[in-house]
Amino acid sequence: MIQWSSKSLNSTEQNIIGSNCLNTVNSISSNQALGLQNLEGYSLGLSKEDLLLEQKQVEPSWIKPDTGSGYDSLISGTPQGKGSQVNGFDSGLPKVLVVDDHTASRMTAVALLSMEGYEVIEADCGSKAVELVTQKQPDLILLDVMMPGMDGFEVCQLLKQEEHTRLIPVIFITALNDRRSRIRGIEVGADDFLTKPFDRVELAARVKSLVRQKCLNEDLDHTEKVLFSVARAIESRDPNTGDHCERLVKLGQAFGEYLNLSRHQIRDLMWGGYLHDIGKVGIPDAVLLKHGKLTPEDWEIMKQHVVIGEKICQPLRSMRGVVPIIRHHHERWDGSGYPDGLKGDDIPYLAQVFQIIDIYDALTSERPYKRALTFEEALQIMLEETLLGWRNPKLMQQFAEFIGFYQEKE
Structure with missing residues (x-):
């Protein structure tokens, strides 16, 4: 069982060597x-x-x-x-x-x-x-x-x-x-x-x-902390999502363990909970915080957040497993998603896993435009979307089995 604790941003920073001022x-x-x-x-x-x-x-x-x-x-x-x-x-x-x-x-x-x-x-x-x-x-x-x-x-x-x-x-x-x-x-x-x-x-x-x-x-550790800080700042701009990222981290760890993923895969899944929408830092407020329905032009702008997020995290080697989650968590099994229209197993597996827990949390959370659904109602909607070709059927079935045990534990 992996024990997760959020990295503190106020930890003691260590001195870095190499300055020419130390002459003798x-x-x-x-x-x-x-x-x-x-x-x-x-x-x-x-x-x-x-x-x-x-x-x-x-x-x-x-x-x-x-x-x-x-x-x-x-x-x-x-x-x-x-x-x-x-x-x-x-x-x-x-x-x-x-x-x-x-x-x-x-x-x-x-x-x-x-x-x-x-x-x-x-x-x-x-x-x-x-x-x-x-x-x-x-x-x-x-x-x-x-x-x-x-x-x-x-x-x-x-x-x-x-x-x-x-x-x-x-x-x-x-x-x-x-x-x-x-x-x-x-x-x-x-x-x-x-x-x-x-x-x-x-x-x-x-x-x-x-x-x-x-x-x-x-x-590297300091850079990661900055990224997590930016991600949390982005989440705080939208008061409607509450503790969305924290819930995704917890749910990602539990589902990853249920699927017997490796320690590094579970870590990437948990980091994805914080960083999946970090690219929204580059989306104008007029679109990101818009009240009401987005226009087709607004949607094209909004879709760029996955590409922006990928560019932000790609330079860090420690983020290699997280980058596919950031870019591809809006792809669909039938190829109707974005940004690349990937189909089936061409979609990175961790992105498929993360997408399911992301959708589940959105459905079971209260928003100004909807009530929080029960886990049975959320599963029913997700299974219907799977029949439409949007989700990996096998992975969706595994999640349905997992969430029953998870809810009993909670």
Whole structure:
């Protein structure tokens, strides 16, 4: 069973890296350097040269752009002054949370990451790590597997289930060739693995890559939130529809599960509940909010909302499964629908599924020009339309069977 929660628009936005204003970062502090001297007996796979730190400022590797990097192309090449913003977010040192109950291992990771220019936070147990994640919102977590109390698997699983922490990359620290831990880590949502002793170059590369990926994912997440916000604003312009979108999301999830659709298909169906009419943002108020019957010219304008909605959502890869719903939810089984006049199974399956729940909700909801029909009355009308050739007969029969169970549950 998929648990759905609407994405909040006021969640804490994370800092995005890559600003030129971070020209230099101080080398590791004297306390950290002393800590490294005390770790000479601990096998790290590092040369003595790696551990000798000169008293000067160094440029961290994560601000050195890679040639041809798609991520770097998202960031303006204009020099940024101190306190400037990148992509609308305050620039700053990326934060890495190191979680390990073994002091020597934790100090080693802290020292190496500090040398690379990261702000490092430490935790010596799982419960403290969860508390620091909530308080500090790190950009990445370096997490030991074996810890007393709450182990690394529990921490990772908890964070990946939460809306506000699911995008934070987690790198598990495992023993060499610990196959069982790696498999378990994948199951709870780990993003990568590192083995002890640390290799400095590998650690820097993996952390840098995942911090960049997190920034890209957050950009995508913010874009999706904007789209949902626009869709809700459009719905609010028409007071007659009430909570139409919310009802479609709920009904879409339930019907999708009844049809044994995949998790991604159910998600697309639910997102379609919010976004199917987003193209109405481009329809003039004179047509969209017109009282009375629309003229043939008005209808031609109104039909464009599906094409406009497709253009709005098409650039986002995460919307690939939703775009066919947006464009084709007004097609008909006999080819008499719009915008493309598709027939039968040429109509995308999720668009067929969504159309049925959309029509059902419209029939069973009260509008100024009609009363709310009972579910039996709505089904009768929809079955009559199916006989006219407007709906997929098999899918309509499945919906009729489903809605009886659904109404009893409600």
